[in-house]
Amino acid sequence: MAALTLYSCAVEKYIPEDEKLYTGAEIEIKSDSIIENEPQLKAVLQEALRPKPNSKFLGMRPGLHYYYKMQQEKPGFLNRFFYKRIGEEPVYESSVQPFEVEEILINRLENRGFFYSTATSEMIEEEKYASAKYTVTVPSPYRIASYQLDSLSEPFYSEIKESVANTKLKPGMRFDLSNLKLERERIDSELKQKGYYNFNNGFLIFEADTNQYDKKRFDLFLRLKNETPAKSVVPYRISKINVYPNYNVGTDSLSNEVIRFNEKNYINGEDFFKSKYLDPYITLEEGQLYSPQNSKNTARRLSTIGAYKFVNIQYKEIDTLLTDSLGALEANIFLSPLNKRAIRAELQGVTKSNNFAGPGLALTYTNRNLFKGGEILNITGRVSYEVQAGGGDSGGRSSLELGLKNELIFPRVIFPIKINSDFFEYAIPKTKTSVGVDYLNRTKLYSLISGTGQFGYLWQANRYVTHEIIPISINYTKLSNTTPEFEQILDDNEFLRRSFEQQFISGLNYSFTYNGMVDAGKTHQFYLNATLDVAGNSISLFGKENEEGTNEFLGLEYAQYAKGDVDVRYHFNFAKEQTIATRLFAGYGLAYGNSDVLPYVKQYFAGGPYSVRAFRIRSLGPGTYTDDGTNQSSFFDQTGNIRLEANVEYRFPIFSYLKGAVFADAGNIWNSKENEALPGGKFTSNFLNELGMGAGFGLRVDVQGFVIRFDLAAPFHDPSQEVGQRFDFRYDEPIFNFAIGYPF
Structure with a gap:
């Protein structure tokens, strides 16, 4: 490979005898006075130089090399491939026009106040190469x-x-x-x-x-x-506002049905979207002076409803009302709906470190305008099946999971006290409600039924910041059909037993998100998500102590804990479709009061396609814990109440919709208290030496933002091994990951 790279830069033999390869130009600035921000001025002049020389990489010109290779009779597949990606036509001395460049430099100087500047040039020639030197004389500016x-x-x-x-x-x-x-x-x-x-x-x-x-x-x-x-x-005022809530592009917008509401005309739309629900999103008013900002605000707010694919605001001058001091406009707001109903299917495949594998299917039905007020109903049904391959006592176990979730989102604030929507300038908050039930059956072990309910608000404060607060969050789980084998597992792992005993979780969640990724064209992009999950505080006021010394509510033992996460991401877009993406994650959960361990469903795990990809899902940690196969509870995912993770990935295009990536991941989970059933899992000051690390490469099919991802990774630092044996790049034992969407 090194020989090929060196060879790729030997372009001298391809340069025609009557030509010299142009290698660029330098600029010298002469002045009789001090120039403010001279480096900035020089950069402006440098940018004006024409033509641009062939690009170089580590002193070499691979793009030019592959151009010359393509001129051969049989260039070959690799040469054609690399020419298509990075090939460049040669830039020769004959294509340089020094006098034209001098005029451009003088023009740039005069545009910045340096009038009566002069410019001269000379060509510097070598055997196969040529460069230019431009000297500009700059007087003091005006x-x-x-x-x-x-x-x-x-x-x-x-x-x-x-x-x-x-x-x-x-x-x-x-x-x-x-x-x-x-x-x-x-x-x-x-x-x-x-x-x-x-x-x-x-x-x-x-x-x-x-x-x-x-x-x-x-x-x-x-x-x-x-x-x-x-x-x-002449300033213009809006004299009339027409709203078309059910407008179809390409059809005649004229209609006989006009409803007058809050000084606006709603045309042919009451049966589709009620005027009283749509009106708060429109910041335009009759009698208001024309304002592009108000138009943008209205268009943005209407787009956030989620029921429309196009929002188009057009203004029409009313010439009959024009005077010497005032003009009149008619505002027409055309709203083109999305398909009201949609069905989405998602198929997944999962493999775990305990030899469990199986498919999963999720179907989602969506109604985007349920009560004619932009309400979005999502009904999701899930089914997944896993089976454990292997002999002995462990073979033949299976897991069946069924789930049904109903989510209803109102594009307005539902609150006992009426809140003026004008307070929310950028976007009106949404009210989210959801109810779900899940059934999990693990053969030879137990069955688990869980129900969840949430009520809260989602508010986009500006283009980058989003707040989500869920003041009511309820989770109930019931363990049943436990076998003697499972009871023995719980007897051997008191932490696991306690995580299942507290069946009732009631609390609140808050999430803050700063998403700088919306600026797709920026070189530097930042993302921050911080969440807080607190449970059991308010319900403890109504709790009653049972015979075992713990508190219950309505006969159910409830959990008390606080859990916080921070997810920070940085993307460096240094070239077209080429990105270095990084991510840091830290999370900690503290059980207190009525709890001495986090509920099982709230604990952290590591490994898998969205974590450390060199380890199978939920198989990494906690700490240096090693599953030697003798632990009966190895069926259960390895979890903890502390999680740290770091990732870095280089993303690049291959061709068309196919993208590539090279990545490295590091992370692990720990417990803040020692668990005898998971020795080595306690968090200590030596945590850096207990990180699981891996590296790999991936292929992604990216079609207009929908990404199907294939990653292959192998560990090079395994904390479950003995000290001194942890660094071992097991490239012959790669882990395959399949997922939807980018990991970060």
Whole structure:
């Protein structure tokens, strides 16, 4: 491979005899005075250089090499593949036009106030290569002496004068064309917010006057172009608002059914979406001055309902109402619904370290407008079956899980006291309710029935921040049909018994999310999710102590604990579709009061396709615990109340929808108290030496955000091994992971 890499850079022999490969240019700046931000100015000039030389990697030109290889009669599959990905046509000296570049450099300097600059160039030639050197002589720049607004007619003069008063252009600033363009855009934006519907920044023009000064200073004047249309300097008000709640694109929007509600016309939509539920999402009002911001707010709020695929707000000028001082607009809000009903199927396959494997199927029915108020109903049914392969006493065990969950989301706040929706400027909070039941049967061991119920709110505070608070969260589990074998397992593991005994969980959950990943074009992206889960505090006020010394509510022993998680992610997008993704996770659960151990369903696990992928799901830890096969409870997932994890992944494109990745994971779980049934699982200061670590590679099929992921990973640090034997890259024992979506 090294030989191939070195060979790929030997491009000299392909360069034609009458050509020299262009390797780039350098710029030298000469000035008789100190230049402010000279490195920034040099970067601007460097960016203006043309043409760009062929790219280099570690001093080599692989893209150019594969171009030359493609010119051969039989380039071969690998050469064709790499040429398609990174191939570049050669840039020769003959394609360089120094005089044109000099003019561009002078233009860039003048745009930044360095008038009367000069530029010279020379070509530096070697045997097979050539480069350019440009020298620019830069005099002291012109600076602003004053910034004034030219005379205009009222009331437009007062409006624009108020905007100019907030300018960032100050006396002493260097002339800069880009700053003048930003100033025009700023004024245009502020005027739009004041109702000037037909205005645009192209109607503004700057003029500089240097006649009064002899030391490179100038007065800056802002005025309107002479050909500016009269209606551009007139504010517009919204005189009429038409809402089409059930609009089909490409059809005639005319209808005879018009319902007047809260000074808006709802046309042909009452049977689809009730006006009283839709109206709070619309921030536009009749009599209101035109404002692009109000339009954006309305469009965004309507899009968050979840019932519409398109939200289109169009304005129509009412020419008959136009005067010299005021114009009128008709606002038409077209809302195109999604399909009201949908069914989604998801098929999964799971393998575990205890030789259990099996399929899982989930079906979800969705109704996106249940009560004609944008309510979303999701009904999900799940079934999964696992069987344990192997001989002896363990063979023949199986696990059957059935689940049904009903989730109803209201796109508004349901609360005993009415809350004004105007308080929520960015988005109206949603009310979430859910009820679910699960049945789990593990042959030769037990059956478990669990029921859950939740009521809470989801609120997007701004583009990045989301809050979710669940003040009512109830979970009930009932263990039944236990076998003597399972009772013996519980007798041998008191922690496991206690985690099953507390059947009732009542508490609240809070989640804070900052999602910078929504800015897909940014080089640096951050994500933070912090959750808090507290149970048993409020219900303890009604608890009654039983004969065993623990408290019960309605005859059920309830859990008391606090659990907090932090999930931090950082993505570095350094090239097209190439990303280095990192993740840190930390979680801790504290049992107190009525509990001395977290409920089994609230404990952490490690390993699997969304964790440390070199270990099978729920097989890593706790700590240095080793399952030697003699522990009867090995059927159960290895869990703990502390979890730490770190991941790093390099993602890159292969071709079309197929993507690739190389990754490394590290993590583990621990218990804060020693569990005799899981020796070595207690958290200590030596936790770094107890991390499970692995590395691998993966393939992903990414079709418009829907990702099917295949990862193959092998461990290189296994904490379950003896000290001194933990570092061992077992590449011949890889773990295959199949999952939907990226891991982080």
